[in-house]
Amino acid sequence: MGATTIFIRRRDGRIEVRLNERGRDFVRRQFERLMAVDGEADHAWRSVVNQPIDPADDVDDPLWVLERERVASSNTELALVTVDEEFLNNAEAWAWLCSLQHVLRGISLEQRLFSDEDVAARSDDELNDVRVLQLLLFELADVIES
Amino acid sequence: MGATVTQRSTSTDSTVALKDAVATKHPWNVVVWNDPVTPMSVVVIILRKIFQYSNAKATKLMMTVHNEGRAIVWSGEKDTAEAYCVQLHTHGLHASIEQDS
Numbered sequence: 001m002g003a004t005t006i007f008i009r010r011r012d013g014r015i016e017v018r019l020n021e022r023g024r025d026f027v028r029r030q031f032e033r034l035m036a037v038d039g040e041a042d043h044a045w046r047s048v049v050n051q052p053i054d055p056a057d058d059v060d061d062p063l064w065v066l067e068r069e070r071v072a073s074s075n076t077e078l079a080l081v082t083v084d085e086e087f088l089n090n091a092e093a094w095a096w097l098c099s100l101q102h103v104l105r106g107i108s109l110e111q112r113l114f115s116d117e118d119v120a121a122r123s124d125d126e127l128n129d130v131r132v133l134q135l136l137l138f139e140l141a142d143v144i145e146s
Numbered sequence: 147m148g149a150t151v152t153q154r155s156t157s158t159d160s161t162v163a164l165k166d167a168v169a170t171k172h173p174w175n176v177v178v179w180n181d182p183v184t185p186m187s188v189v190v191i192i193l194r195k196i197f198q199y200s201n202a203k204a205t206k207l208m209m210t211v212h213n214e215g216r217a218i219v220w221s222g223e224k225d226t227a228e229a230y231c232v233q234l235h236t237h238g239l240h241a242s243i244e245q246d247s
Contacts, residue, residue: 053231054243064232071236094195101188101238108183116182134185141187 006136007093007143014087015143024083026132027096030103031080037106038073045106075099090144097140104133172246174227176220179240180211192237193219196230221246 006023008016019027037043049072053060078095082088088096107129113119119127178189186208193204197220210217219241220230227243234241 048238051235051240052242053228053235056244061228064228068232068235071232075236097188097191098237101184104183105181105238105240108181113182119182130183134183137188138185141185141191145187145191 006139009143009146010087014089015093016087017085027100027136028080028083030129030133031076031083031099034076034099034103034106035080038069038076044110045102048102048105048109072098072102076102093140093144097137097144100133100137100140104130104137107133173221174224175218175244175246176227176230176234177216177242177244178207178211178219178234179242180215181240184239186212189239192234192239196233196237 006018008018010016034045034049037045037049040046050065050068053064075095075098078092079099082092082095085092108114111122111126111130113122113130119130124131178193189208189211190201190204193199193207194201197204199207207217207219220227224243224245231241231243
């Protein structure tokens with residue numbers, strides 16, 4: 001495990017979030033972008049949030065689709081309401097991780113990053129949000145494991 | 147005596163029938179697909195959380211995803227495979243199910 005600087009596990013088990021205002025604004029904007037997917041049937045990120053369970057079947061079981069939407073929405077809502085919190089419990093940290101991961105894959109779909117070569121062909125500026133999200137996810141995963 | 151023989155015969159038939167059923171019923175695989183942006187450690191902790199795998203097993207599966215483009219992370223009944231796949235989706239991983247051929 002490497003030392004994390006953005007998320008710190010406290011002795012009482014809570015996870016301290018050491019993001020400054022700019023960092024929290026960035027995270028808030030990402031969670032809000034994810035929330036917006038719910039209201040738009042043809043949103044560009046739709047296929048990340050609602051990917052097929054069995055691609056060989058024309059239609060997924062609607063009960064599973066509803067269950068997935070319910071859990072994904074709950075995670076995003078929880079992440080958004082805790083975005084200004086100084087400390088997160090484990091459930092909130094997982095909600096952040098799931099939501100940030102959805103955002104990362106949504107952006108990668110939007111930017112058509114389907115392979116390592118696609119990523120390598122992009123400029124640092126184009127990959128800025130991707131790199132920030134990867135760093136947040138990397139550190140969050142590390143601290144959740146600790 | 148006759149009753150005992152009949153009982154044994156029935157039991158054996160059931161066993162054979164059960165073996166046939168198991169042999170012809172292909173399990174459903176839960177497949178995780180590679181993507182070029184998800185950090186490796188994120189895949190590992192998600193697999194550990196959902197399937198309760200050891201760190202070593204989750205890391206090995208993650209490396210298979212990374213190197214081969216996909217990995218079968220679980221096999222079994224269709225309903226359970228669907229439930230696991232939905233959990234992987236809610237955690238933001240690219241996953242699907244397929245029946246073993």
